[in-house]
Amino acid sequence: MRKKSPQPRLAKEAAVQAGALLLLLFMLAFAVAGPSGFLAWGENNRALTEKQEQIRKLAMERDELRNRVSLLDPRHADPDLASELLRKNLNVAHPDEMIMMVH
Template sequence: MRTVRQDTNIARERLVKGLALALLLLMGLWCVAGPSGLLAWGENQRLLDQREKQLVDLKVDRDHLKNRVALLDPRKMDPDLAGELVRSNLNVARPDEMVMQLP
């Protein structure tokens, strides 16, 4: 026959095991669905690929701008680029050029 003390020990033991199981399940859930868990891994990989592509595009733009800056150097300016910039920014045309307006 069980005593009251044995019943409380069994109940306490079940409670401790239940809390330990709940804690382990919570930790497992955090490892799978947390901010750095397995489900977030794919999203992070997709963002990394997207940012690497963006970085490549920015490097191409930077190289293009470096080339334009080198061509605009006052000591050795490219005359074609200077003429293009003057015509586009100031709306200036040479006497031998025809301006055609498109509808």
């Protein structure tokens, strides 16, 4: 009886191990340089900080606008704000008045 050569079996195992190694290397490269990998982490943190700052500014602007709207409510409008808007939009002023725009 003749024994089979172990060469084809070793070649198949080596091919499977090489394939597994390549797959692991690909996964490692993707974990480091992928869109959600370690290299993108710093960029994502910077973008998050920028967005949080933008949200904070927009919230302040929203609060200012909400305050203006409440002051212009027709049922109880603020007389100072109404006077300011009339003078600004209609160019109504007495000759002895001096209007200073403050932003």
